[in-house]
Each structure stands twice: as structure tokens, then as C-alpha cells.
Amino acid sequence: MGRPPLPVGTFGQIHFLESGKHRVGARTYFRDLDGRRRLVTRYGDTRAQAERRLREALRDRATGATPPVPVDSRxxxxxxxxxxxxxxxxxxxxxxxxxxxxxxxxxxxxxxxxxxxxxxxxxxxxxxxxxxxxxxxxxxxxxxxxxxxxxxxxxxxxxxxxxxxxxTPARRATRGSRRPRSLTVEETRQLLARLVDDPAAVLQDLPDLVAFMLGTGLRIGEACAVRPTDIDSAASTLSVGGTVTRDRLRGLFIQERPKSDAGRRTIALPPQTVDLLRRRLNDPPGASHPQVVFPSRKGLLRDPSNTSGDLRQALDRAGFPWRLSRVS
CATH class of the missing domain: 1.10.150.130 (Tyrosine recombinase, N-terminal domain)
Known part of the structure; x- marks a missing residue:
């Protein structure tokens, strides 16, 4: 007769293996709650640490903390x-x-x-x-x-x-990678003038959006999320704390929580940007009372991804193919 199987929830003799300097593995066979015998291994700096980690893992398995998928899963x-x-x-x-x-x-x-x-x-x-x-x-x-x-x-x-x-070693950018650079004052003037003379860009409401992004340094998603209540014209400040994003269930919406605390901020606005915002608030495009300052042509939220694509084409037409679509 062969050796009797391990009782369910128990393990056999623990073996150790040296896998490098200050790295020891402890392993044993454990009979899982489904009756299958599986090899379980844990590592540590010493034999004692590896064995302790292994016994903790075996304890969890014995109490029913089994993996959500089989061990040999793809x-x-x-x-x-x-x-x-x-x-x-x-x-x-x-x-x-x-x-x-x-x-x-x-x-x-x-x-x-x-x-x-x-x-x-x-x-x-x-x-x-x-x-x-x-x-x-x-x-x-x-x-x-x-x-x-x-x-x-x-x-x-x-x-x-x-x-x-x-x-696995991290991949690093090569020396030949393109580095972004800011627009000069003259390039900024040329870009805004060419956008104003571009019928397609005007139809997509890009001249004001680009001028606003240049004046504030906001990302496209943040610019599309600016609401009238975020603007303090008297103090010439703008509160930034949201960004337009898309969810598979909700569609486009304003995400109020930024990715980091630094994303929620109040910035000072230059005079020309204050004038631009006052003009748009007094004569809003797309709807009589839009939710945001820079809405779509239907008065709804703009899709940052589509806007980025439109802006990329407008920059190419304006003679700035090197400029990233963020523009700031």
C-alpha cells in the first residue's frame, strides 16, 4: 500500500532552499480544502523568517482563505x-x-x-x-x-x-526623445491669430479655449470642467478642482476629486483672461445657461479626447505641428 494522503488542511515536511544572498525559501506540500495537494512556498531573509511566513500562509489556507482562482491559472x-x-x-x-x-x-x-x-x-x-x-x-x-x-x-x-x-529593469527614455518646449510670446500671438482666421477652429470654439489654457496652464480636461461658480472676477482668481472625464456607465461627467491634492488649487488670472471669461459669461455660447464656461456646440460637456484631436488638427493647420495639443 502507498503512503496515505495528507489530511485536508494539513501540510508535510518543510524544506528550505537558498535562492540568493539573504534570500531563503521555505516550501511544503499542503492539502487544500478541495482535496488537491499543492506546493506552497514563501521567502524570507532567514530560514526562520521564511518558515514563519510559510506557516502564516498555510494557516490562512487551512481556515478557508483559498485563492480566488486556481493556482495554475492563466x-x-x-x-x-x-x-x-x-x-x-x-x-x-x-x-x-x-x-x-x-x-x-x-x-x-x-x-x-x-x-x-x-x-x-x-x-x-x-x-x-x-x-x-x-x-x-x-x-x-x-x-x-x-x-x-x-x-x-x-x-x-x-x-x-x-x-x-x-x-525587471525599468525602461528609460532614450536621449533622442522629444522634449516639449513652451511657446514664445511671438509664437503665442501668431497661434491665436491663425486660430481666429481658421473657420473650422472657430466652429469648434477653439480660439477662446486655447487663449484660456495659455493664460492659466490648465489641462484640456480641467479647462472643459470650469464652471461660472469657479471664477471670482473681482479677485481675478480661478478655483480649479475638477476635470471632465468619461465613464463606461456615466458617460461624460465632471470628476470633482483630482488625482492628487495638488490638483485642487486657486490660481491668479491675467487681465486678458479675466476679460475673456467675463465676455463668455455675459454671452455664453451653445446655451443660455451652460453648465460650464467652455461647453460643446450643444451646450453640454466637451469631450477632452475629441477636443484634443480637434486641437491637434488645428495646430497642424496653424503651422505648429511640433506643439503638443496641451498647448500650455
């Missing part, structure tokens, strides 16, 4: 769980949208069918290199964050002993 399964957690979090809507886009566009097409144990440091490094070459360092940085979040969830549930993203 990365796509864990990614779905991570995205669901992100959707339920209090992160900004734009951040949630970015993480989902990166996951569906860059991560899942290349790594989605790999088992978790197959997502190694070389695999991640090749992914980040590919994304950086095809889409730029910023996209690679976002991809790194998403992969780290997905695998971090796997580590927290005992599906992986460690997060391999931590051992």
Missing part, C-alpha cells in the same frame, strides 16, 4: 479579477480607463495565455521593450504598472512566491 484570469477590483476602487475614472486600455491592448494580447508560473522576468522584459519601441516609454511605464498590479494580486493570494516585475 494570466488573463487573474487580470480579469484585478480589473474588477480596480473598477470597484476609488481610483480616478481616467486611471481606471487607462489601466483597462493598457491591459486589453498591450498585456493580454502578449501574455494573456501564459500560465502564471510562465510569466518570468525575461518575458516581462521583452514585453516592456516591445511596447516601448512601438508606443513609447510612457506606454511601457503604464504597462509595467498594470503587469505589476496583476501579478501583485497573484502574490497576495499565494499563487506566486514573488512579483517578477520587481526584478
Amino acid at each position: 494570466l488573463s484570469v487573474v487580470a480579469a479579477q484585478w480589473l474588477a477590483d480596480i473598477d470597484d476602487s476609488d481610483l480616478a475614472a481616467g486611471t481606471k480607463r487607462l489601466y483597462r486600455f493598457v491591459s486589453e491592448s498591450y498585456v493580454l494580447p502578449r501574455l494573456g495565455e501564459l500560465r502564471l508560473r510562465e510569466v518570468t522576468v525575461p518575458v516581462i522584459d521583452r514585453l516592456l521593450t516591445s511596447v516601448s519601441q512601438a508606443h513609447g516609454p510612457a506606454a511601457a511605464k503604464s504597462t509595467r504598472s498594470v503587469v505589476s498590479g496583476i501579478l501583485g494580486l497573484a502574490v497576495r493570494h499565494g499563487l506566486l512566491p514573488m512579483n517578477p516585475v520587481r526584478e
Whole structure:
């Protein structure tokens, strides 16, 4: 007769392995509540620390804290769980949208069918290199964050002993990367004059929007969210604390909470910007009482993404193809 199986919720002999300087692994087989025997490993700086972490993990498993997905799951399964957690979090809507886009566009097409144990440091490094070459360092940085979040969830549930993203070198911008520069005073004058003479730009209400962004330094989403109540004409100040964003369920809306405390601020307005705002408040476009100072042609919230595209084309027509669409 063979050796009898471990009782459910118990583990066998603990073994140790040296995986590097000041890094020790403790591992053993544990019979999970579903009857399957699984290898569980935890790491520490010493044998005692590794064994303590392993026993804590085994204790959690024995009390029913089982992983939300099987140990041999593909990365796509864990990614779905991570995205669901992100959707339920209090992160900004734009951040949630970015993480989902990166996951569906860059991560899942290349790594989605790999088992978790197959997502190694070389695999991640090749992914980040590919994304950086095809889409730029910023996209690679976002991809790194998403992969780290997905695998971090796997580590927290005992599906992986460690997060391999931590051992993957970060991608850095090359020396040839384009650096943004500000418009000169003469270039600013030329740009505003050419926008005023551009029928398409005038129809899209871009001249005033661009002049306002140049006078305040606001991002497009912030500029689209400015309401009459945010303006103090007497003090020549503007309160900034919201941005227009899009949610899959709510559509366009003003997100009142900025991504950081620094996003909520009060800025002083130059005289020409105060005059521009007074004119728009006295003669609002699109609707008799619009919700925001810079609404769409229907008097509703402007879509920052569409506005950025319109502005990109207007800048090209105005002879400023090098200028980022933020313009400030």
C-alpha cells in the first residue's frame, strides 16, 4: 500500500532552499480544502523568517482563505479579477480607463495565455521593450504598472512566491526623445491669430479655449470642467478642482476629486483672461445657461479626447505641428 494522503488542511515536511544572498525559501506540500495537494512556498531573509511566513500562509489556507482562482491559472484570469477590483476602487475614472486600455491592448494580447508560473522576468522584459519601441516609454511605464498590479494580486493570494516585475529593469527614455518646449510670446500671438482666421477652429470654439489654457496652464480636461461658480472676477482668481472625464456607465461627467491634492488649487488670472471669461459669461455660447464656461456646440460637456484631436488638427493647420495639443 502507498503512503496515505495528507489530511485536508494539513501540510508535510518543510524544506528550505537558498535562492540568493539573504534570500531563503521555505516550501511544503499542503492539502487544500478541495482535496488537491499543492506546493506552497514563501521567502524570507532567514530560514526562520521564511518558515514563519510559510506557516502564516498555510494557516490562512487551512481556515478557508483559498485563492480566488486556481493556482495554475492563466494570466488573463487573474487580470480579469484585478480589473474588477480596480473598477470597484476609488481610483480616478481616467486611471481606471487607462489601466483597462493598457491591459486589453498591450498585456493580454502578449501574455494573456501564459500560465502564471510562465510569466518570468525575461518575458516581462521583452514585453516592456516591445511596447516601448512601438508606443513609447510612457506606454511601457503604464504597462509595467498594470503587469505589476496583476501579478501583485497573484502574490497576495499565494499563487506566486514573488512579483517578477520587481526584478525587471525599468525602461528609460532614450536621449533622442522629444522634449516639449513652451511657446514664445511671438509664437503665442501668431497661434491665436491663425486660430481666429481658421473657420473650422472657430466652429469648434477653439480660439477662446486655447487663449484660456495659455493664460492659466490648465489641462484640456480641467479647462472643459470650469464652471461660472469657479471664477471670482473681482479677485481675478480661478478655483480649479475638477476635470471632465468619461465613464463606461456615466458617460461624460465632471470628476470633482483630482488625482492628487495638488490638483485642487486657486490660481491668479491675467487681465486678458479675466476679460475673456467675463465676455463668455455675459454671452455664453451653445446655451443660455451652460453648465460650464467652455461647453460643446450643444451646450453640454466637451469631450477632452475629441477636443484634443480637434486641437491637434488645428495646430497642424496653424503651422505648429511640433506643439503638443496641451498647448500650455
